[in-house]
Amino acid sequence: LVNYYQFKEDNPELFKDVFPLDLRKIGDAGVITVPPYRDQSGRRLLFYRIGCWNPKVIPVEDLFKATIMAMELGLLEQRSQILGGVAVFDLENIGTQHAWQITPAVASKIVKLMVSCFPLTTHAIHVINHSWLFDKIYNIFKPLLNATMRSRIYFHGHDYTSLHKHIHPEHLPERYGGKYPDYSYTIWLNSLKKNFSVAKEVISYGYKFREEEVDPEVVKQLKAEGFKLY
Numbered sequence: 001l002v003n004y005y006q007f008k009e010d011n012p013e014l015f016k017d018v019f020p021l022d023l024r025k026i027g028d029a030g031v032i033t034v035p036p037y038r039d040q041s042g043r044r045l046l047f048y049r050i051g052c053w054n055p056k057v058i059p060v061e062d063l064f065k066a067t068i069m070a071m072e073l074g075l076l077e078q079r080s081q082i083l084g085g086v087a088v089f090d091l092e093n094i095g096t097q098h099a100w101q102i103t104p105a106v107a108s109k110i111v112k113l114m115v116s117c118f119p120l121t122t123h124a125i126h127v128i129n130h131s132w133l134f135d136k137i138y139n140i141f142k143p144l145l146n147a148t149m150r151s152r153i154y155f156h157g158h159d160y161t162s163l164h165k166h167i168h169p170e171h172l173p174e175r176y177g178g179k180y181p182d183y184s185y186t187i188w189l190n191s192l193k194k195n196f197s198v199a200k201e202v203i204s205y206g207y208k209f210r211e212e213e214v215d216p217e218v219v220k221q222l223k224a225e226g227f228k229l230y
Contacts, residue, residue: 001120003112003116003117004117004119006117007112007113007117007118010107011064013061014061014064014065014068015068015206017208018065018069018128018206018207018208019207019208019209019230020069020189020192020202020207020209021189021190021192021193021209021210021213023062023065023069023185024185024186024189025057025062025068025191026058026062026063026066026185026186027184027185027186027187027188027189028184028186029052029053029054029057029058029181030052030071030184031048031049031050031052031053031063031185032046032047032048032049032050032063032066032067032185033046033047033048033049033173033182033183033184033185034046034070034183034185034188035047035098035180035183036082036183037166037171038171039086039168039171039179040167040168040171041083041169042079042083043079043080043083043084043085043086043123044074044080044083044084044086045085045086045087045088045167045171046067046070046071046085046086046087046088047087047088047090047113048087048088048089048090049090049092049175050089050090050091050093050094050098051090051091051092051093051095051098052093053098054097055098055100055101056097059218060101060106064109064113066185067113067114068113069202069207070188071085071113071120072205073117073198073201073202073205074120075120076198076201077121080120081120084120084121084122084123085119085120085121085122085123086122086123086124086125086126086166086167087114087122087124087125087126088125088126088128088163088167088176089125089126089127089128090128090129090176091127091128091129091134092128092129093129094130094131094133094134095133096133099133099137102137102140103140104140106194107140107141107144108144110141111141111144111145111149114134114151115145115152116149122152123152124152124153124154124166125152125153125154126154126156126163126167127153127154127155127156127161127168128156128157128158128160128176129157129158130155130157133190154166160176160177160181161177163176163177164177173219193209193213193214193215193218194215194218195218196217196218196221196222197216197221198226199214200222200227203222203228208229208230209229209230210229210230211229211230214229
């Protein structure tokens with residue numbers, strides 16, 4: 001927990017004046033998915049389709065903000081506090097426009113957030129559909145990873161049967177040989193504004209909502225308890 005507070009102090013731009021619903025463009029592009037289901041061990045799943053990311057439209061900082069919010073809300077779930085989560089990085093169609101974004105500073109932030117700092121344990125990171133370009137990118141990460149960190153990263157290429165040895169197909173979307181449709185990050189974001197208890201917790205973490213974005217009944221309840229809307 002101390003490490004995470006230090007991460008927040010070192011990266012204030014990722015936490016200041018974050019309006020969750022401004023991150024809908026990430027969901028609309030299909031870059032990040034927070035599915036309603038879990039893996040066979042009950043762990044939260046987070047999917048990234050990096051090839052869908054247009055850095056000219058979505059700054060890398062917004063990907064961090066979206067990830068941080070998903071992970072912080074995971075802390076609200078007792079089950080996730082105990083069991084942690086798993087991340088899947090789909091690198092199909094990544095190009096040089098993505099590689100240029102992964103500077104040593106960005107790589108360091110990714111490692112700290114997903115592996116060494118956050119109080120919610122990321123038990124595994126699965127990399128699929130990667131190409132020769134990823135090897136170049138991974139070379140930036142290698143010096144930042146100790147043996148324990150490296151042991152949590154699995155490379156599957158285009159072999160989904162390899163992925164299925166770790167995450168059973170019945171806990172995956174159809175595109176990876178599973179049974180579920182894709183669940184947009186936008187759907188997850190929209191659910192935040194409709195649930196009073198969740199919206200209250202989101203605001204308590206320092207996130208902000210505009211009044212016109214939130215369901216009227218939720219606005220009424222938030223104001224009754226003294227929460228500020230913009």
